[in-house]
Amino acid sequence: MTATGIGAAVRRKEDIRFITGKGQYTDDVVRPGETRAVFVRSPHAHAKIKRIDTAEAARMPGVVAILTGADLANDKIGNLICGWMIHSKDGSPMKMAPHPAIASGKVNHVGDAVAVVIAETRAQGRDAADKVKVDYEELPAVADPAKAQAKDAPQIHADIPNNTIYQWSLGDEKAVGDAFRGAKHVTRLDIVNNRLVPNAIEPRAALAEYDAGTDNLTLWNTSQNPHVARLVISAFVGIAPEHKLRVIAPDVGGGFGSKIFIYPEEVVCLWAARKTGRPVKWTAERSEAFLTDAHGRDHVTHAEMAFDGDGKILALRAKTIANLGAYMSTFSSSIPTYLYATLLSGQYGIPQIYCEVDAVYTNTVPVDAYRGAGRPEATFVVERLVEVGAREMGLDPADLRKRNFIKQFPHQTPVIMAYDAGDYNASLKKAMELADVKGFGKRKRDSARHGKLRGLGYSTYIEACGIAPSQAVGSLGAGVGLWESAEVRVNPTGSVEVLTGSHAHGQGHETTFAQLVSERLGIPFENISVLHGDTDKVQFGMGTYGSRSGAVGMSAIAQALDKVIAKAKKVAAFMMEASEGDIEFKDGKFTVAGTDKSAAWDDVALNAYIAHKFTGAELEPGLKETSFYDPTNFTFPAGCHICEVEVDSETGRTEIVNWTAVDDFGTVINPMIVEGQVHGGIAQGVGQALLEGAVYDKDGQLVSGSFMDYSMPRAHDLPSFKLGLTETKSPSNPLGIKGCGEAGAIAAPAAVINAITDAIGTEQISMPATAQTVWSALQRANAARQAAE
Amino acid sequence: MPKVSMTVNGKPVTGNIEERTLLVQFLRENLRLTGTHVGCDTSQCGACVVHVNGIAMKSCTLLALQMEGASITTIEGIAPSPTELHPMQEAFRENHGLQCGYCTPGMIMSALDIVRRKGHDLDEHTIREELDGNICRCTGYHNIVKAVAAGARAMAK
Numbered sequence A: 001m002t003a004t005g006i007g008a009a010v011r012r013k014e015d016i017r018f019i020t021g022k023g024q025y026t027d028d029v030v031r032p033g034e035t036r037a038v039f040v041r042s043p044h045a046h047a048k049i050k051r052i053d054t055a056e057a058a059r060m061p062g063v064v065a066i067l068t069g070a071d072l073a074n075d076k077i078g079n080l081i082c083g084w085m086i087h088s089k090d091g092s093p094m095k096m097a098p099h100p101a102i103a104s105g106k107v108n109h110v111g112d113a114v115a116v117v118i119a120e121t122r123a124q125g126r127d128a129a130d131k132v133k134v135d136y137e138e139l140p141a142v143a144d145p146a147k148a149q150a151k152d153a154p155q156i157h158a159d160i161p162n163n164t165i166y167q168w169s170l171g172d173e174k175a176v177g178d179a180f181r182g183a184k185h186v187t188r189l190d191i192v193n194n195r196l197v198p199n200a201i202e203p204r205a206a207l208a209e210y211d212a213g214t215d216n217l218t219l220w221n222t223s224q225n226p227h228v229a230r231l232v233i234s235a236f237v238g239i240a241p242e243h244k245l246r247v248i249a250p251d252v253g254g255g256f257g258s259k260i261f262i263y264p265e266e267v268v269c270l271w272a273a274r275k276t277g278r279p280v281k282w283t284a285e286r287s288e289a290f291l292t293d294a295h296g297r298d299h300v301t302h303a304e305m306a307f308d309g310d311g312k313i314l315a316l317r318a319k320t321i322a323n324l325g326a327y328m329s330t331f332s333s334s335i336p337t338y339l340y341a342t343l344l345s346g347q348y349g350i351p352q353i354y355c356e357v358d359a360v361y362t363n364t365v366p367v368d369a370y371r372g373a374g375r376p377e378a379t380f381v382v383e384r385l386v387e388v389g390a391r392e393m394g395l396d397p398a399d400l401r402k403r404n405f406i407k408q409f410p411h412q413t414p415v416i417m418a419y420d421a422g423d424y425n426a427s428l429k430k431a432m433e434l435a436d437v438k439g440f441g442k443r444k445r446d447s448a449r450h451g452k453l454r455g456l457g458y459s460t461y462i463e464a465c466g467i468a469p470s471q472a473v474g475s476l477g478a479g480v481g482l483w484e485s486a487e488v489r490v491n492p493t494g495s496v497e498v499l500t501g502s503h504a505h506g507q508g509h510e511t512t513f514a515q516l517v518s519e520r521l522g523i524p525f526e527n528i529s530v531l532h533g534d535t536d537k538v539q540f541g542m543g544t545y546g547s548r549s550g551a552v553g554m555s556a557i558a559q560a561l562d563k564v565i566a567k568a569k570k571v572a573a574f575m576m577e578a579s580e581g582d583i584e585f586k587d588g589k590f591t592v593a594g595t596d597k598s599a600a601w602d603d604v605a606l607n608a609y610i611a612h613k614f615t616g617a618e619l620e621p622g623l624k625e626t627s628f629y630d631p632t633n634f635t636f637p638a639g640c641h642i643c644e645v646e647v648d649s650e651t652g653r654t655e656i657v658n659w660t661a662v663d664d665f666g667t668v669i670n671p672m673i674v675e676g677q678v679h680g681g682i683a684q685g686v687g688q689a690l691l692e693g694a695v696y697d698k699d700g701q702l703v704s705g706s707f708m709d710y711s712m713p714r715a716h717d718l719p720s721f722k723l724g725l726t727e728t729k730s731p732s733n734p735l736g737i738k739g740c741g742e743a744g745a746i747a748a749p750a751a752v753i754n755a756i757t758d759a760i761g762t763e764q765i766s767m768p769a770t771a772q773t774v775w776s777a778l779q780r781a782n783a784a785r786q787a788a789e
Numbered sequence B: 001m002p003k004v005s006m007t008v009n010g011k012p013v014t015g016n017i018e019e020r021t022l023l024v025q026f027l028r029e030n031l032r033l034t035g036t037h038v039g040c041d042t043s044q045c046g047a048c049v050v051h052v053n054g055i056a057m058k059s060c061t062l063l064a065l066q067m068e069g070a071s072i073t074t075i076e077g078i079a080p081s082p083t084e085l086h087p088m089q090e091a092f093r094e095n096h097g098l099q100c101g102y103c104t105p106g107m108i109m110s111a112l113d114i115v116r117r118k119g120h121d122l123d124e125h126t127i128r129e130e131l132d133g134n135i136c137r138c139t140g141y142h143n144i145v146k147a148v149a150a151g152a153r154a155m156a157k
Ligand code: FES
Pocket: B037, B038, B039, B040, B041, B042, B043, B044, B045, B046, B047, B048, B049, B058, B059, B060, B061
């Protein structure tokens, strides 16, 4: 291992600009003549728009324009789309309701845009927006997914009865039924996977500029995938042809899924910039972000697991209602289907699995991918069933897991996925040692002496990452391929620029990608820069989500590097008058086998460009190669998280006292960065389990609409984490990488709830397990115990 | 529009501003010091923390006009020279105390205030309690806590 190569904890290149305040986030970009967009948003969850009166607002100081849904329709601006087709079990296609960037005729959730004010300053825009008068006729609303299909529920979209988008299923229902009939023990759980707000700390923002001279539009946008944004905005929304639209995603302050999607606000900024001839900027306020960023999770599930007399799992059955909100966001349809039900086998050899998912519209903000996206929901179902099953059968939960672990690879699950490599026993064993599970009994007795209830919970999770083989996702309904691109440009002086279709918004690609190049080319880390996030520089790319940038994005770079080295060897052969087959390349040096002739990297790079040693007929000048890498399979990171809690029985307050995580991410490029990803993921998972919940009242008002009432994890809510790694390489990409971005968020909720239920001795608890929730569960359990006595 | 004068990162500055202009707006929009960020509208996240006369404050919660005559320090003003880092900045980098970097300026400015109030020998519990006003969505705080402790120690040297 070199100091800056694969496996080294290299300090990040990107840090200097961030710690000195020199980052360039979208809101930091200023264009001459810039105006500000302020949206007028619906205060009602469901209402007809009877009239919009903009006359008084238009007379306010600083107003440049006021635009409504009618203007949008007049200009024939297309609707936003969901790009993944799901078919119901009866074969019918999903029902996608129109999603205009500004509502016209009807609003479907609180925060739905009804008009936009373009003004000289934000304050003037706000003043004018206050004067836009909208007459609404309120309609009954439904926010609870469990109630959306009821007969008396209001129908949100015309022609979509029962608010049902699709009724999908996966697996063999009959075989599962048979397995349950033969079971010795069945564990049943009702689970609500609580709705979350992603809350990247940088609010979403967009800045659009129109150049009338060239007819080009430029969009600076808080995006995890600027190329996909450009594609959708040009091909479907129809704002501008693709070659006339440049999308730049500069420094982006966290995404966690919420910045994958194509949102109304960027469409409106582009449209308004052309209409007004002025740059238009919009930056969300936090309370606006709560009402417009796609939320996550929001499943209601009934799940059952069948066991034989030896604690072997025979079958799993789940029925889930997934809330997709008022409109279908960009990838929303795929999250509760192919990113959820396909992971219900967990780390276990389960012979039969059947899952039904109904996706429903409600009068709430759209729901889409949030860190983990479907896989945390699946893991929660599986890991709760296994844990509760073990407790019901009087078996040790770790032991029950071991009995059921998959040990042979490749392993085909009954729900599409073919796991290619893993060692689940190894991560469980290592985690149990690190967590000192042996000493838990003593710690529990010590806690009891102080009036505290101590509990321990496992989560042996699996995820499917490295998203994904294009052919596979295409056959499942994806509208795009999920390969990645890379271009490696070697300059005449030997320095290297890597252009990648991946996008970094905290993951440190400028560092890890450079580590790969430094290792492969044997050149100094400082001589490498990584460019991303600009459609004028990078030709195309699929962006960053689903822990795909290492496994897919870096594999593309590795392939391009192979091509660069192959070409450089040809140049070296001409330089040293040797045959190409005799050229060897190692540690930045080309040598002729069996001789002492050598050429340094920089000399070969220069020769490639001056082309003095070969004719254009023999070899094209230059040294630049491109690669599009399409993976052969998903990758399957897996591991074991163990959470230990102390619950105060008087107050119900839970404190996480120990956290141990042992993960198998395959090859690790930079352990420091990987650990950081795990820390952040665990924090979000703990947030879901203990603190966070987007709460709608029955009228569809978001009650938890700010950081005052939506509880974000803070430093004192969390412990320090004990981390470990095991390693089985992914055979599905040339680097053996599996991906690490989502693991913590996927594993953590089940570990926390398994620990709390272990501590308090009742399974009847919902997330977030706030002090009040836990206290109430304890009271109910005590009352039930007393009644039984 | 009323006029306001203050010192920012050691330099005198003046501006004619609307009464309702927040300090953070004045810094970001008038002075183009965009290292100070805005992460919320309820004074909860701490992305906007700067020092006012040496004390950490949330610049989203102050009117620029209140700052008449005050001395403000932002993230752009803490390094000893353009080519050097402040030890707390260095500690954040060394300990991987940042990912997307959006919360980082506020975290560093708050960390300096913790050192001012609590000294250079900070235990984990103290740091976690004292960071109550700053939210980070990326790091899970583990490495921020390490960075603050290391930065505080380095500042004693
Ligand atoms: S922006 Fe000041 S506390 Fe959030």
